[in-house]
Amino acid sequence: MSPSRGLPFARTISRAHQQQFRRYKSTFRALLCSQIPVQVYISRSNNPYLNLSLEHHLFQITPPEITTLLIYTNSPSIVLGRNQNPWVEVNHPRLSSAFNPPLIVRRRSGGGTVFHDLGNVNYSVAMPTSTFCRDKHAQMVVRALRKLGVVGAVVNKRHDIVILPEGMVLEETKLTQEVAGTRKVSGSAYKLTTRRSYHHGTMLLESRLEDVSGYLRSAAREWMKARGVGSVRSMVANVRVEERKFAGAVVEEFVRMYAGEEGVGILRDTMASRKGGMDEEVGVGVCWVGEEAGEIEEVQKGVAELMSLEWIYGQTPQFTFSLPAPKADDEPIPPLPQPKDPLLRDVATPPVLQPPEGSELDIIANKGIIQSASPPLENLVGKRFDGGTIADELKSNGKSSLGKWVESVLGRTPWSNIGP
C-alpha cells in the first residue's frame, strides 16, 4: 500500500514544480507574442544548441521594429563561424582523447572560432536592419564594462572589444587607430537579413583559457588549403567581473539605450524580483527562460539542425587536404610538432593555408564530401572526409605509416560513421 502514501506527496512536488514552470513559461511566451518594443530574455539553459536556436528564433519571429537582447552562457563548446572548416579550426585527435571534451558547434553567424564555457557570458541583440550598425552594441557593452570598473574597455577596428594596456584610458568607446598591447575580451559576429539582423558576442569573464589552447588550432591546418573563413588569432584576457553583475550591467545599458531612464527603473524592480515582467506603457519586458524554450517547434527544429553532423561537418566550404608524399618502402613518418599555444600567439593567420612543399597527394572535399583524390586514393571519391576513412584507405593500399600520420593529424570524427 505504499503508493497511496507516496503519491500525494509526489503530486504536490510536481504541482509546485509545474506552477513555477508555468510562470516562467507564461512570461516568456507572453513577451514573445507581445508588441513590446524593448525585450530582454535571460536564458537559464547552458545548452549551446538550445541557446543558439532560441537566439535564431527570436530574430526570426519578433516583429521587425522590435529590439531584443538575449543573455546566455554555454557549457564548454568550440563555436565555429558559419563558413568555417572544423578540420582546420579544431584539433580532433586532442578532442577524442579528452576525458570530457567540449562540444563542437557551428553557429549561423559569420566570423571566426570562439570558445564558450561557464566562465563567459554571451550577449545577442536582434534589431531591425534599418538601424543595424556593427559597433553600436559593442559600444553599449563597453559602457557597461566601464561602469563595472573595467575602464580600459574599448571597441577596436575589427569590432572586437579589447582592454587597453594598463594606464591607458580613453574617453571614446571606439578606437580610430591601432593600439599595441591590447587584449581581446569579446569578439563580434553578425547575421544579416533584409528586415532583421543580429549582433552577438562572447565576453570572457572567468574562462578557463588554459583548457582551450589544445582544442583550437588543428595540427592539419598547415596541409589544408581552405575556402571560406579563417580565424584571426588575438591575445585574449578575462575581464574578471562576476557573471551576474556583467549580465545586469549589459541589460541595463541596453534598456537605457532603447527605453531611457524610465525603462531602467522598471528593469531594476523586475531584476530584483527575478520574476520577469512587462510594462506596456514604457515598452520594456524582461523574462527568464530555461529548457522550455525547446518546446517551441521552430526552436526544436533549430536544435536538431545545429546538432546534426550534416550541419557541423557537411556545411564545410570546399578545401584541399594535401598529404606528404608516401615513402616508397612505407618508412615511418616523423610526427608533427604539436601546435603552439594559440593564446600566446599574436599572429594573424591567413585564411588560405599553403600545403608544405613536396606534398603529392591531394584530396578535395566540398560540403564534407570528397570530390576528388589523387591515385591511389580514387576510391575515396563520394565518401565523407574523415581522418579515419582516409587512413583506412591508405592502409589498404599498403601505406600504413602515411595512414597513421593522417589519423594523427585529422583524428576520427563521428562524420565518418554514417552516410554514403
Added chain:
Amino acid sequence: MASLLRSFFARPVFKPTCTARVVVRRRNFTAGNYFLCKKYTEDHEWVLLSDSNRNIATVGITKYAQNALGEVVFVELPQANTEVEVGQVIGAVESVKSASDILSPISGTIAEANSKLGRNPKLINMSAEDDGWICKIEVKDPVEIEALMDKKGYDAYVVGMDH
C-alpha cells in the same frame, strides 16, 4: 427589342478588338525588350532574362547590397539541378564577420552556379551586377519576374530604406 439588336450587332464589333488587344500584349510580352531589363526584389537580388534563351535567368545581388555588406570573403553557391522556390535560401555570403543568406527571387531549377565567384568572392564587390552573378536559373513561371520591381522602382525602394 432595340437593346437586343444593339447587343447583337455590338458583339462582333467588340470581340475582335478584345482578342486583338490580347495578341498585341502577348507579342510585347515575349518579343519586346520589356523583359531584357533587370528586375529587382525587396531582398536586394536582381534577375535578368537571357538574351538568347528566354527560359534562363541570371540572378545576383545588387550594388546596394554589396555596398551594405562590405568586403565579401566567401560565397556559398547553389548546386546545379536543384529545384528552388521563391524565397528559398540558395546560397550565402560572408562579409566582415556577417553571414547573410541569398534568397531565390524566382522559382525554377538551378542551371549553373558562377564558379569564378566561388574561387574569387571579391567579384561581388567589384562587379555585383555583372561578373559577380550568383547563378542561372531555368525559369518555371515568367510571371514571377514580371511582378518584380524595375530599376526605377528599386531605386525608390532603396531611397526609402535609408530613411
